[in-house]
Amino acid sequence: MLNCKDITKKANGYLDKELPYFTRLQVKLHLLVCVHCQRYINQLRATIRALGKLKKDTSVSGQVIDDIVNTLKHARQNLDKPEK
Amino acid sequence: MSHRNLPSDDELIPKLLENDETAYRQVVSAYHGMMIYIARSIAGDAIADEVAQEAWVAVLKALPNFERRSSLKTWIMRIVCNTAKSRLRHESRTVSIEDSLNESGDMISPTRFDERGHWSSPPSIWHAETPDSLLASTELQTCIDRALKELPPLQRTIVSLRDIQGMDMELICKIFEVSESNARVLLHRARSRLREAIDKYQRNQD
Known part of the structure; x- marks a missing residue:
C-alpha cells in the first residue's frame, strides 16, 4: 500500500499517465481514501494546466527576420573571403 | 511556430548550402522565435537575442558538416541550446x-x-x-x-x-x-x- 509520501513522488507520472497499470491502480486506491493527497494532485494538475495557458506566440516580425538574414549574409561573405 | 509550409529537410538543406536567401528566410522565419524562447529560458532575457544570432552564425558555419543524424530543426535547436549553455558557463553558472x-x-x-x-x-x-x-x-x-x-x-x-x-x-x-x-x-x-x-x-x- 502506498503512503502519502509515495503518492507525491508518483504524482507527476500519474498525471502524465505514465505509470504502469498496477501502480496507477495503487495511486487511485490511495486517492479514494486520502483527501490530502487528492488536494495535492488537484493542485499539481491546476499548476500544470495554468502553465499551459501561458503559451507564448513565438512568431517573429519581418524586420527581425530581415536582420538575421542580413547578419547571415555578412557572415557568409566573411567566411568566403580568402585568408591572407 | 510558423513552419507548417516549410519545405522538407531534403529540399531545404541543399538550398541552404547554396546560400539561397529564400531558404534562409524560410528557416529563420520558422525557427527564430523558438530559438529566442530557448535562449531566454536558459540564459535569460538580456542576452537571448545575441545568443540566437550567434547560434545562426554557428548553424551557417557547421551546415556543410551536418550529418543529418537528426532533423534540421532538432539540430538547429541543439545549437542554440549549446550556445546558450556555453554563454552561461562563461559566467560560471550551472548548466550541466x-x-x-x-x-x-x-x-x-x-x-x-x-x-x-x-x-x-x-x-x-x-x-x-x-x-x-x-x-x-x-x-x-x-x-x-x-x-x-x-x-x-x-x-x-x-x-x-x-x-x-x-x-x-x-x-x-x-x-x-x-x-x-x-x-x-x-x-x-x-x-x-x-x-x-x-x-x-x-x-x-x-
Whole structure:
C-alpha cells in the first residue's frame, strides 16, 4: 500500500499517465481514501494546466527576420573571403 | 511556430548550402522565435537575442558538416541550446545535466510527512484552485513568473518547453541530449517547485 509520501513522488507520472497499470491502480486506491493527497494532485494538475495557458506566440516580425538574414549574409561573405 | 509550409529537410538543406536567401528566410522565419524562447529560458532575457544570432552564425558555419543524424530543426535547436549553455558557463553558472540532477531532489520537504510517510503538514486549501483562477490574479501570475525565473536553467527550460509551449518530450530530449528519464526528473522537480511557490503565496494570503 502506498503512503502519502509515495503518492507525491508518483504524482507527476500519474498525471502524465505514465505509470504502469498496477501502480496507477495503487495511486487511485490511495486517492479514494486520502483527501490530502487528492488536494495535492488537484493542485499539481491546476499548476500544470495554468502553465499551459501561458503559451507564448513565438512568431517573429519581418524586420527581425530581415536582420538575421542580413547578419547571415555578412557572415557568409566573411567566411568566403580568402585568408591572407 | 510558423513552419507548417516549410519545405522538407531534403529540399531545404541543399538550398541552404547554396546560400539561397529564400531558404534562409524560410528557416529563420520558422525557427527564430523558438530559438529566442530557448535562449531566454536558459540564459535569460538580456542576452537571448545575441545568443540566437550567434547560434545562426554557428548553424551557417557547421551546415556543410551536418550529418543529418537528426532533423534540421532538432539540430538547429541543439545549437542554440549549446550556445546558450556555453554563454552561461562563461559566467560560471550551472548548466550541466549532471549538476542539475544533483540539485536537491525532494519534491516536497521530508518534514511534511510523519515516520509512516503520511502527511503531518498536509497541503493547504487554495483560494484559487482552477487554472483560470490561478491566472486571474495578477499577483499570483507574478508569483508564477517569479518562481519560473528562480528555477535552475535546465528545469526552467524543460518545463517551459513541455508544459507552456507543449513541445514533444522526445524532441526536448533530443535538443538537450538527455535521456527521457533525466528530462522527466527535471520536469517533475520544476512542476513541484512551481506548485510549492503557488502554495506559499496562497498560505500567505490567509
